[in-house]
Amino acid sequence: MNTTALTPLTARRGGPLQGRVRVPGDKSISHRALILAAMAVGESTVTGLLESEDVLNTAKAMSALGAKVDRDKDGVWRVRGVGVGGFAEPEAPLDFGNSGTGCRLVIGAVAGCPIKASFDGDASLRKRPMRRILDPLEKMGAQVLEQAEGGRLPLTLQGARDPLPLEYESQVPSAQLKSAVLLAGLAAPGETTVIEAEATRDHTERLLKHFGAKIVSKPHGELGRRITLQGQPELEPADVTVPADPSSAAFPMVAALIVPGSDVVFENVMMNPLRTGLFTTLKEMGAKIEVVEKRDGGAEEVADLRVTTSQLKGVEVPPERAPAMIDEYLILGVAAAFANGTTRMRGLKELRVKESDRLEATADMLRVNGIAVEIEGDDLIVHGKGSVQGGGEVKTHMDHRIAMSALVMGLASEQPVRIDDSAFIATSFPDFTGLMRGLGADLA
Incomplete structure (x- = not known):
């Protein structure tokens, strides 16, 4: 991939997100x-x-x-x-x-x-x-x-x-x-x-x-x-149906929670208990996430989930939950910024060796948009006030999850949020911008 030609993108606050979608396969x-x-x-x-x-x-x-x-x-x-x-x-x-x-x-x-x-x-x-x-x-x-x-x-x-x-x-x-x-x-x-x-x-x-x-x-x-x-x-040939990725679903789901008036159904999302730590945490914060239909998807259990705008509150996330949501702490940081009260995420050492140092990158993403945030050891502490000022430009560090998290923040913040490069979103969610625009998001 040519990384010299950056492709910036800006997210702006607009109307509610509504529709029925299937995010990419896991x-x-x-x-x-x-x-x-x-x-x-x-x-x-x-x-x-x-x-x-x-x-x-x-x-x-x-x-x-x-x-x-x-x-x-x-x-x-x-x-x-x-x-x-x-x-x-x-x-x-x-x-x-x-x-x-x-x-x-x-x-x-x-x-x-x-x-x-x-x-x-x-x-x-x-x-x-x-x-x-x-x-x-x-x-x-x-x-x-x-x-x-x-x-x-x-x-x-x-x-x-x-x-x-x-x-x-x-x-x-x-x-x-x-x-x-x-x-x-x-x-x-x-x-x-x-x-x-x-x-x-x-x-x-x-x-x-x-x-x-x-x-x-x-x-x-x-x-x-x-x-x-x-x-x-001697491994036998098998047919595999890949369910929708809960880590990819996390981004439009949090957007639906924080953008006023939103109501979105996510189809065929994998519900493996070792991958649903974010859903558990969001529900503890007061998120309205309704399991519409749960069923057997072959090697994994899947469900349709209905997500509507919710008033979130700060919580403490225990360190033992980290393996079940290690890829979702960036977008959880965005949810925490829109919550009322302090959210403390414990035991995030593994975030330092991802596509970027995601612990520092998450803190930088929030700070540049007016959020009070601290790092204590391997803990991330976000002081939410129920709203986000926005207006910052986020450095993505060639990291797809930083890019998507920052854009979700911009959909509900008072001022637009800009990312310096959107190219790397394609590594995990090729049609992220198309799906979000289809739900009503203002991304340009």
Whole structure:
């Protein structure tokens, strides 16, 4: 992507947001569905795939590794897999653009194959830490041949010829780290086990089971899980329907809560309890979020949600909720700014190693628009007054979630809010501006 030509965008207060929408397919499941389909034997279909830059880069990586990946005219993706351990050595470096999820998961999948592959990304992804996933993968037999300082991209990995099973106790609550170890463990004999002190999103475990792997997840300690995978399965081809992404839905949902007179229905939203921490928090703040219909969506439960304008109040968000809403704290900061009273979000250390330092970036986004905000350790404290002055220009730092959060703020603030670059919104929500304009938002 050309990052030299910035594409600024401004959000202005206007009329109510109204309508019925389906936000894009879940990004986490889209990445995993492509990877596991490529590791199965036979043809799988993926319906509702998020066709964002991040996910398309994962699709390209699967093709480069030897899987056959095609998109039908009706939008259904067909993936003919090569089997566990069957990836071919790619001819060129695998470029993941802005996607930490795609890159880390594919590193894990490649680590169990006897091939050499190089991994790279854009300037933002090159700043993000990879060492945390490389450490356990090296214990399983993979070798890092080349790497940038601190284990960052670009790096070259030699996958294990005879991968070893591993029992690994994660030191940080990271679904990407857990998933990388499990994907590598598919090619190892015996059992690979990941122990996490805090349960993180379990899409990899659910989809592994969906593709025929033997995997067991049990409680561990007060909040954690112990996940055990039986290695060397022959993954079966499967059909996957990707539900709407709750992390993407978060932005228009908060907009509907803070823009006066709004009434919006969101269709087919994934309701995995390890992904709905934001919904829980917003309800504690007084948000009117009604579950219209809940149903089985295959590997995940889904629901239609009706969201209407609400008077919000400040709350304290416990640190143990962070894994269930780690991507949503930026937009929660916007909701907190429009609430009455102080909101304290605890335990946000993981935000510092996302596409940007999201803890500092969230505070900057709020301060430049007149909100009193503090950072104490890993806590973010927002002093809401029920309204926001606005009028600021927000630096997005090549981060799609900062961009969308700032634009949502501008839809209800007294003065317009401008972002310096909207280009990176496409990494997760390609038609964000179109969807929001369709609901009545003033974005120009």
